[in-house]
Amino acid sequence: MAELNRLAILAITLAPLPLAAHHSFVAFDLEKEAFVRGTVAEYQFRNPHTYIFVDVLMEGGESERWRIEGETRNDLFRNGWRDDSLQPGDAVNVRVQPARDPARRYARLLALEKIDGTVLAIPNEEDEQGRVVTVPAESLEGVWLPVQSFFEFGAKVAPLVNEKAGAAGAQQSGLPRRALCIDMAIPQRLGRAHVYEIEFVSGDLILIHGEDDAEPRMIHMDGRRHPESIPADEKTWTGHSIGHWDGETLVIDTRHFRDHPDGNTAGPSGSEKHLVERYTLSEYGTRIVIDFTLEDPEYLTAAVSHTYEWQHSPHITRLPHSCDPESALGYLAEDE
Numbered sequence: 224m225a226e227l228n229r230l231a232i233l234a235i236t237l238a239p240l241p242l243a244a245h246h247s248f249v250a251f252d253l254e255k256e257a258f259v260r261g262t263v264a265e266y267q268f269r270n271p272h273t274y275i276f277v278d279v280l281m282e283g284g285e286s287e288r289w290r291i292e293g294e295t296r297n298d299l300f301r302n303g304w305r306d307d308s309l310q311p312g313d314a315v316n317v318r319v320q321p322a323r324d325p326a327r328r329y330a331r332l333l334a335l336e337k338i339d340g341t342v343l344a345i346p347n348e349e350d351e352q353g354r355v356v357t358v359p360a361e362s363l364e365g366v367w368l369p370v371q372s373f374f375e376f377g378a379k380v381a382p383l384v385n386e387k388a389g390a391a392g393a394q395q396s397g398l399p400r401r402a403l404c405i406d407m408a409i410p411q412r413l414g415r416a417h418v419y420e421i422e423f424v425s426g427d428l429i430l431i432h433g434e435d436d437a438e439p440r441m442i443h444m445d446g447r448r449h450p451e452s453i454p455a456d457e458k459t460w461t462g463h464s465i466g467h468w469d470g471e472t473l474v475i476d477t478r479h480f481r482d483h484p485d486g487n488t489a490g491p492s493g494s495e496k497h498l499v500e501r502y503t504l505s506e507y508g509t510r511i512v513i514d515f516t517l518e519d520p521e522y523l524t525a526a527v528s529h530t531y532e533w534q535h536s537p538h539i540t541r542l543p544h545s546c547d548p549e550s551a552l553g554y555l556a557e558d559e
C-alpha cells in the first residue's frame with residue numbers, strides 16, 4: 224500500500240499512441256509515459272470527458288491531487304468501464320501521458336490498475352481493430368462506425384474560408400462550443416469515430432441516429448421540397464433534410480442549418496449552407512461510402528467535396544446521447 228501511495232513519474236520516450244475518438248491532446252506530451260500512484264478522490268464517468276481525481280501522498284506527508292482525463296464515457300463503457308468501476312478511496316496505479324507543463328498535476332489516461340489486480344484501459348489499437356468486421360450489410364440500415372477522417376476534410380476547407388469568416392471568428396467571445404455541449408457540425412462530425420445507426424422507419428422516413436446527436440436526423444423521403452424558410456428558433460444543427468434514391472444510392476439534400484460558430488470546421492456557417500450527401504454500400508457490403516459536397520457562399524469562397532467511409536459494425540451497441548455540462552466545462556481547465 225505504501226508503494227501505491229507514492230507518485231512515480233517515469234519519463235519514457237515512446238512513439239505516439241493512436242488517438243481514438245475526438246479529443247484534442249495538445250496539452251499532453253504524447254511521447255512520454257508516467258505513473259500516478261495514489262487513492263481515488265473522485266470518479267466522474269461522463270460524456271464528453273471522463274475525469275479521475277487521484278490523491279498522491281508525497282514523501283513530506285502532504286497530498287497532491289492529480290486530474291486525469293479519460294476518453295468519453297461511451298468509449299470507455301465499450302471497453303469494460305462502468306459507473307461503479309472506481310470508488311473514493313480505491314488504491315490505484317495509473318499509467319498516463321503527462322501534461323507538457325511538468326508543473327501541472329494533469330495527465331491523459333492510458334490504463335489503470337487497482338490493488339486487486341483489475342486493469343481498466345482506454346481503447347488501444349488492438350481494440351480498435353477488433354471493431355472492424357467483414358460481415359456484409361444487406362442495406363444501409365444498421366450500426367456503423369466512421370473511419371475517422373474529419374481532419375482531412377478540415378484541411379480542404381481551411382483554404383476556402385473568406386474574410387467574413389475570419390472576422391467572425393476573431394469577434395467570437397464567451398465559452399468555447401465544447402464547453403457548452405455544442406458539438407461539431409455536419410458534415411465534419413460524420414467523419415469522427417463515434418457510432419451511428421441508420422433506421423428505415425418507413426418508405427417516407429429514414430432516421431440517422433448518432434451518439435453525438437441529441438435528436439436523430441430526419442430524412443424525409445416523401446417527395447417534399449425544402450420550405451422557403453424556417454424560423455431561426457426552429458432550426459437545428461442538423462438542418463432540414465430531404466432524400467431520394469438514385470438506384471442503390473441514398474441522396475440527402477440538407478438546408479436551413481442553424482448558425483454554428485465553427486460549422487464549416489475552419490470557420491462559422493450561416494443560413495446559406497447547403498450540403499448534398501450520397502450514401503452507397505461498398506461492393507462487399509462492409510462499408511458505406513459517403514461522397515458529399517458542401518457549399519456556404521456566405522463564408523466559403525468555393526464548394527468543397529470529400530469522401531467518408533463508415534464500417535459496418537453490427538457487434539457494437541449505439542449508446543444514448545449525453546453531454547454533462549460540468550464535464551464539458553472541464554475542457555476549459557485543460558488550457559489553464
